[in-house]
Amino acid sequence: MKSSLLCSCLILQALLYTACADLKGINKFAGSSCKTIAQRFPYGYSDYCFDSCYIYDNSTNPEHYPCDCKTAAAYDTAVIRESGKLGSYFTALAKLSGSADVIKVDTLGAVVTAGTYGSLTISSTEASVASGVATGIQDLLTVNFKSKHLTANLQTYGNAVDSSLAAYIRHLEALDGQTTNLIIYLNTRLIAYRAVTAPGPERFSVVAVYNQKMRELTGRQAGFKNLISQIQLIRSGYHQLVINAGDIRSKNLKQELLAFANNISYLSN
């Protein structure tokens, strides 16, 4: 009897593992994606505004204050909200596809085992029935119900999510472009200034400040480019997922998504 129960448990575990493994690629990819999308901007529009407002300022009017960055802050908020929606989507995708739900089912199966729980006793028959119910629930949630749900979700919302990812990448690329312009602008001015100014403490001070600002901007920009690369990977991976929405348990898709997830994690580290 015991060995039969043990065997049933092993089969159930194997089933759980198989079901879990089927969607492991999607789960890991979605998990990495929501983590990446949730991370803080390394350089936002407000940061850019506070840098560009005085670097580009040519006004001779003493009353002119160029650094009013309220609009930039509002824009940051809008972009963050946009990315927040994407993050929520990938979080939901991770939950629907993933280990969290499987663990719940597994926990349910594990809890309902023969034994005494306070004033309650679970007989081995009860446990066996519970195990069967757990398998049914697991089958419903993890295999049939979830697969259909995911497929329908990807087929219904795939284009919208892809478009949203594309728009987010454009936001980031536009900001990256503007930051690069600042660096080019400073570099050219530094070259011209140094060529026509005699060496000495004043030139040293000016050159030092220019270099410091360029180094700071370049460093921030590197983080920004890294974020763009990660979002581009998410988009490419998601594109593969949508293309294969009708066969989300395929081994090829799983391998591709795991590779995307690994690359995203590598870049984020």
Place this chain on the structure above:
Amino acid sequence: MPIDYAQEALDLGNLFQQIARQMDSYIQQNITALSKDQTNLNLLVTNQATILSYSTQFFSLGDKITFGNDQQYFQRVDQAIAVINQNLHTIQQTDKWISFAASVISLGLSIVSGNGSGILTAAQGILGAFNVSVKP
């Protein structure tokens, strides 16, 4: 095929940035001679700043770059982009840079102000600078 305006704006931002970067390289490589010719040095630096400001505007425009009947204008802009990408490295003289920069600034102004005929004229000037014939 409909115009992807947001992408068009990004491409233009990148193009103007690339031109400004190339000007930066030219100034750096020729700074010894240019330091003795401050008029042209100032002109190059000022023109580059203007080109950068257009680049920045394009980056921030998004799909607001659109204006009426713009299909033919953007076609010409795309032609100019392709020609500039292929030939930008061939500009190796200060006077050529100054005149090329003036055409680029003119193109930027025409796009930002939605001046269709100005776009055609400026793009033609850019193509002509590289001896490229224009398809009607």
